[in-house]
Each structure stands twice: as C-alpha cells, then as structure tokens.
Amino acid sequence: MEIDVVCREVGPRDGLQIVGTFFPTEEKIRWIEAEAAAGVRSIQVCSFVSPRLIPQFRDAVEVAKASLAMTGLEPSVLVPNLKGAEIAVELGVRDIGFMASVSEKHSQANLRRSRAEGVEEFRRIVAFRDGLPPEKRFKLASGLSTAFGCSLQGRVSQREVLDLAGAFVEAGTDMLSVADTVGYAEPFEVKALMTEFVRQFGKSADILAHFHDTRGLGLANCFAAYEAGCRSFDGCLAGLGGCPYAPNSTGNVVFEDMVFLFEAAGIRTGIDLDRLVPIREILARNLPGEPLHGAYAKAGPRSMPDRNRISE
Amino acid sequence: MEIDVVCREVGPRDGLQIVGTFFPTEEKIRWIEAEAAAGVRSIQVCSFVSPRLIPQFRDAVEVAKASLAMTGLEPSVLVPNLKGAEIAVELGVRDIGFMASVSEKHSQANLRRSRAEGVEEFRRIVAFRDGLPPEKRFKLASGLSTAFGCSLQGRVSQREVLDLAGAFVEAGTDMLSVADTVGYAEPFEVKALMTEFVRQFGKSADILAHFHDTRGLGLANCFAAYEAGCRSFDGCLAGLGGCPYAPNSTGNVVFEDMVFLFEAAGIRTGIDLDRLVPIREILARNLPGEPLHGAYAKAGPRSMPDRNRISE
Numbered sequence: 016m017e018i019d020v021v022c023r024e025v026g027p028r029d030g031l032q033i034v035g036t037f038f039p040t041e042e043k044i045r046w047i048e049a050e051a052a053a054g055v056r057s058i059q060v061c062s063f064v065s066p067r068l069i070p071q072f073r074d075a076v077e078v079a080k081a082s083l084a085m086t087g088l089e090p091s092v093l094v095p096n097l098k099g100a101e102i103a104v105e106l107g108v109r110d111i112g113f114m115a116s117v118s119e120k121h122s123q124a125n126l127r128r129s130r131a132e133g134v135e136e137f138r139r140i141v142a143f144r145d146g147l148p149p150e151k152r153f154k155l156a157s158g159l160s161t162a163f164g165c166s167l168q169g170r171v172s173q174r175e176v177l178d179l180a181g182a183f184v185e186a187g188t189d190m191l192s193v194a195d196t197v198g199y200a201e202p203f204e205v206k207a208l209m210t211e212f213v214r215q216f217g218k219s220a221d222i223l224a225h226f227h228d229t230r231g232l233g234l235a236n237c238f239a240a241y242e243a244g245c246r247s248f249d250g251c252l253a254g255l256g257g258c259p260y261a262p263n264s265t266g267n268v269v270f271e272d273m274v275f276l277f278e279a280a281g282i283r284t285g286i287d288l289d290r291l292v293p294i295r296e297i298l299a300r301n302l303p304g305e306p307l308h309g310a311y312a313k314a315g316p317r318s319m320p321d322r323n324r325i326s327e
Numbered sequence: 328m329e330i331d332v333v334c335r336e337v338g339p340r341d342g343l344q345i346v347g348t349f350f351p352t353e354e355k356i357r358w359i360e361a362e363a364a365a366g367v368r369s370i371q372v373c374s375f376v377s378p379r380l381i382p383q384f385r386d387a388v389e390v391a392k393a394s395l396a397m398t399g400l401e402p403s404v405l406v407p408n409l410k411g412a413e414i415a416v417e418l419g420v421r422d423i424g425f426m427a428s429v430s431e432k433h434s435q436a437n438l439r440r441s442r443a444e445g446v447e448e449f450r451r452i453v454a455f456r457d458g459l460p461p462e463k464r465f466k467l468a469s470g471l472s473t474a475f476g477c478s479l480q481g482r483v484s485q486r487e488v489l490d491l492a493g494a495f496v497e498a499g500t501d502m503l504s505v506a507d508t509v510g511y512a513e514p515f516e517v518k519a520l521m522t523e524f525v526r527q528f529g530k531s532a533d534i535l536a537h538f539h540d541t542r543g544l545g546l547a548n549c550f551a552a553y554e555a556g557c558r559s560f561d562g563c564l565a566g567l568g569g570c571p572y573a574p575n576s577t578g579n580v581v582f583e584d585m586v587f588l589f590e591a592a593g594i595r596t597g598i599d600l601d602r603l604v605p606i607r608e609i610l611a612r613n614l615p616g617e618p619l620h621g622a623y624a625k626a627g628p629r630s631m632p633d634r635n636r637i638s639e
Contacts, residue, residue, distance in 0.1 A: 169631035199629045202550045203592035230591075230629075231584040231622030235547040238514045242554075265622055272543040279542075280515035310543030310577055317511045317542075319481035 018285040021247040022274050023057040024050055028093055029267055030255030031071050038301050040074040044081045046297045051088040053290035060090045063099035083107050097139045112156040113137050117176050118165035134182050141187040156190035157183035164199035173208050190221040198229020202239035209243035223247040226268045228254055233268035234276055253295050254308030269309040281322030330597040333559040334586055335369040336362055340405055341579055342567030343383050350613050352386040356393040358609045363400040365602035372402045375411035391418050409451045424468040425449050429488050430477035446494050453499040468502035469495035476511035485520050502533040510541020514551035521555035535559035538580045540566055545580035546588055565607050566620030581621040593634030
C-alpha cells in the first residue's frame with residue numbers, strides 16, 4: 016500500500032521517558048505490536064541511554080529485539096553517542112536517531128556536552144556507519160531539539176537552527192529531525208522554518224517534524240509543516256510525553272489525531288484509525304495515574320467518509 | 328490600538344446554549360465585563376431565541392442591555408428571525424447574526440425551516456435594516472452552519488455552501504459566518520473553501536471563521552483560514568460549547584489558545600492574555616460539572632517574548 020506521509024509513533028520512547036512508573040516490557044512490546052498491526056510502519060521503540068539516567072529504558076535491548084522481529088515494522092532507536100549506535104547495530108537496528116540540541120544551554124543540561132561536541136560525536140557515528148558492510152548500514156537521523164525556542168535559553172534563532180542542520184548534512188545525515196522539544200512552536204514560524212529546511216536540505220536529507228502540544232498548537236504545526244513540504248511526522252498515542260525542562264507540558268502531538276488530520280483530507284498514512292484508537296487501552300491499564308489526551312478518541316469518526324475512503 | 332485580526336468571544340452564546348445549568352445573569356455580565364477589560368472588543372453575548380427552546384437565554388435582554396453599556400465593547404446577538412432582530416434593534420444592538428444552515432436536514436432540525444425559507448426571512452431582516460434611520464442601522468451577519476459537513480446529512484458540498492453564501496451576499500449581508508457546527512472540518516478543506524470565500528465574496532462582506540475543536544483540529548483550521556485571508560475568528564473561553572447534534576463534541580475553539588496562536592506570531596488581537604486567562608475562574612465557579620479545556624492556561628506563557636512583544 017502506498018502512503019503519502021510517514022506518521023511515526025514515538026510513544027515508547029518520548030512518551031515514556033519522563034513517566035515515573037515502569038511500563039512492563041511485555042506491555043511495551045504488546046503496544047508496539049498492536050500499532051504495527053494497525054499499519055504503523057515506523058515506531059521509535061526505545062532510547063539507548065544509560066538506565067541510571069532513565070530507568071524506563073533499562074529493557075531497551077529486549078524491546079528493540081522484539082520490535083525487529085515484527086513483520087512490516089521499521090523500528091528506530093534513539094542514541095546519545097557512538098556507543099549507543101554500536102549496540103543498536105549489533106542488534107540489527109537499521110534506523111538510528113542521534114540526540115542533539117540547537118540551544119547550547121539545553122545541550123549542556125540534557126546531554127552534558129556542547130553543540131560542537133555533539134557534531135563531533137555525530138561524525139564518529141557517520142564514520143562507523145560508513146565502515147560497515149552494506150547490509151549492516153543504517154539510516155541515520157540527527158536531532159535538532161529546541162529548534163523553536165528553549166525554556167532555558169529563550170529564543171533560538173532560525174540562523175542557529177539552519178547552521179546546525181547544515182553541519183549535520185555536511186557530516187552525512189540521512190534525516191533532519193526538527194523538534195519543538197518544549198512546545199514553543201507556532202504555525203507561522205513552523206511554515207517559514209520548514210520551508211527553508213525543504214529548500215536548503217530537502218535534496219540531501221528527509222525532513223521530519225516533531226512537535227509537542229504544550230500550548231495547543233501541535234496539529235496546526237503539523238499542517239504548517241506539511242504545507243512547507245515536510246512529509247514525516249512524530250506523535251505519541253494519547254499525547255503522552257513531555258519534557259523535563261517544560262513544566263506542565265501536555266505531551267507530544269496526539270498520534271491518532273494527527274493520523275485523522277491527514278486521513279480526513281485523503282492524505283494516506285497507511286494506518287487504520289479504527290484499529291489504532293483501541294490501543295489506548297494498553298496505555299490506560301499500564302499508566303493509571305497518567306492523563307490520556309486526544310480529541311478523536313472521544314468524538315469518534317465523522318458520520319461522513321474521510322476523503323481517503325470515498326470511492327465516489 | 329490597531330489590531331490585525333478580530334477574535335470574537337462567543338462563549339456567553341454558543342458556549343452556554345447546551346449547558347443545562349443556568350449561568351446566573353450577573354455572572355454572565357461579570358464574564359463579559361472582564362473580557363472587555365482584557366481587550367476583547369467583540370463578544371456575542373446572547374441569542375434571542377424563545378426561552379422555551381433554550382432556557383439559558385431567558386435573560387437575553389438583560390445581558391444585552393448590560394453589555395451595550397460597557398466601554399469599548401461591540402456586543403453582538405444571534406437571532407433566528409425578524410422578530411429577534413426587531414427586539415435587538417429596540418435595545419440598541421448594532422451587530423446582529425442571523426442563524427442559517429447549509430445542510431437542509433440541519434436547517435429543519437435546528438431551525439424548523441428550509442434553507443430557502445431562511446433566505447426569505449433574511450431578506451425581511453435586510454428590508455427592516457434598510458428602512459431604519461441611519462443611526463439605528465446594524466451590521467448584519469449571515470450564518471452558514473454545517474459548512475464542512477453535517478452529522479445528520481453527512482457530506483456538504485462546497486458548491487452548496489458557496490451558493491447559499493451567494494444568496495446572502497445578493498440579499499445584502501455584511502458578514503458571512505462560515506461555521507463548522509459539528510466539528511468535521513480539517514485544515515486542507517478549510518484553506519480551499521475559505522480561499523474561495525475570500526475570492527468570491529471578500530469585497531462584499533467580511534468573512535468570519537467559526538470552528539469547533541471536536542476532533543482536535545480547531546486551531547489548525549484557524550491557521551488555515553488565516554492563510555486563506557480570513558481575519559475574523561470565533562472562540563469560547565475554555566473551549567465551552569458543543570452542538571446538540573454532535574454527541575461527545577468537545578466544544579468551540581479555545582478562545583485563549585486562539586489568541587495565543589496569533590499573538591505568539593506577532594499578529595495583533597488587542598487582547599491581553601495575562602488578563603484573559605484568569606477569567607476562566609468565573610466559568611469554573613458557575614459551571615462546576617463542566618470540563619474546562621485549553622492548553623495555554625495549563626502551560627502558561629513561554630519563557631521567551633511573543634513576537635508581538637519583542638522590541639528588539
């Protein structure tokens with residue numbers, strides 16, 4: 016089945032990383048499996064950070080292994096450094112995201128290194144990738160956290176974002192993940208910045224939009240990014256997630272609402288909404304204290320066909 | 328103070344019409360007064376429908392009178408027919424909205440008349456307006472409910488919407504209120520339809536966008552409508568509201584989130600968000616059972632200036 020946009024689920028990673036409760040390994044796997052069966056092809060399943068920093072990911076290897084065995088799924092993992100990439104490749108992962116921040120302050124607080132040191136580490140991962148035999152080579156994405164502002168630093172200029180992106184492209188990235196880590200983005204700026212991304216880097220790398228819904232603009236930002244030419248989008252089922260540096264943040268873009276945004280307009284995601292929505296149950300039973308967000312799950316489908324489903 | 332967009336509060340009307348609890352008259356007035364003081368210039372304060380149909384509006388005359396006495400506020404009222412318009416003019420109201428639906432089924436269910444009968448009634452109101460002495464003449468808006476689909480009829484074609492709008496323009500309307508009454512709209516269609524509205528009718532009438540956030544797309548739709556050239560937008564504080572024909576609907580676009588959407592981007596609304604948000608308290612204490620929606624109120628301002636407030 017052909018698709019027009021990639022809607023990537025990042026719940027098992029971004030949705031869980033600040034959740035205190037440990038989400039049982041077999042339930043993480045059930046969640047990922049159920050989404051794969053609903054047509055979700057791209058899921059970021061875990062992060063290879065130290066379990067001392069984020070105990071939620073102490074089962075990262077097990078979750079990655081199980082995900083790699085699922086039919087039709089391309090699991091991706093997030094890594095902070097070369098070490099994480101080496102572990103991922105050893106397991107057979109072919110889609111790796113590298114963590115980096117545009118804000119110098121956020122880079123220091125979150126990753127304990129400067130932006131320049133981040134680019135250096137990224138170059139080491141590229142060299143590692145390029146030295147692998149072709150069948151082991153992986154798709155490498157570079158993160159651009161706090162691309163729309165930072166709760167520690169305040170404003171982040173578009174110039175800074177584009178400069179860092181340029182450094183990653185020059186180093187050999189396959190994808191640029193433009194992230195509104197703290198929920199500051201608004202669609203007018205999103206459209207302007209993403210238009211520049213597509214214009215400057217669209218031929219060298221895929222452009223992915225990662226938004227949080229902290230101030231209610233997550234889906235408006237997705238629409239603006241789509242209009243700018245972006246075709247890959249992150250979200251979390253039930254809008255899980257948040258950022259330790261954004262108090263009261265209301266999580267990532269609600270994944271099922273984002274799928275509805277596109278499907279309603281006839282833009283194919285490959286995902287079956289009727290099968291996606293009930294998966295929220297897995298979250299509800301494993302995260303009893305956590306609020307589940309999302310409008311579509313409450314309202315249900317429209318009593319008219321989505322444009323995708325019109326055969327008239 | 329100059330403004331770039333009109334953000335109209337419709338909470339005292341659309342937000343309350345399906346609420347069972349009677350919102351005390353003096354509290355409605357306090358709410359309207361507080362918003363006027365926060366810089367909201369345009370508020371739809373009530374509906375002149377029969378109190379037998381909607382008991383919430385049994386104090387419509389009192390609320391309209393009080394609102395007319397407030398400095399800097401242009402209160403508008405909604406009317407189903409000529410009778411309502413006559414009452415409004417008698418009180419001194421200068422901004423009147425006429426109720427009509429694009430969906431024939433919704434028109435019958437909600438207004439107990441056909442679309443054609445609606446246009447006839449509208450013509451009578453225009454004749455009444457044009458016969459008034461100049462100082463009593465009012466701004467007349469025509470509603471286009473269910474412009475993006477109808478829970479009773481299903482799909483509503485753009486042709487139908489534009490034809491009915493054309494009839495109102497020909498009859499002499501000052502404003503076209505394009506309403507997603509049941510929360511079916513998505514931004515791709517919004518942009519397409521609103522672009523047609525601005526192109527065909529933008530010189531004859533103001534174009535107003537009225538969205539519900541039923542499936543999470545309310546603010547994305549506002550952004551899309553703005554991009555199409557629309558400059559007037561409805562919302563309800565705390566996302567109150569809903570439609571009797573849209574079960575589980577989650578209300579109108581959250582007014583304060585909509586103000587943030589524009590202000591964050593430097594588009595002036597004239598409204599002070601810091602003064603607007605605390606007004607939710609008035610709703611909380613008068614509607615104890617009702618959920619209050621909204622992301623901005625929870626997350627608070629960004630720790631960087633909105634573009635509006637940058638003097639750099």
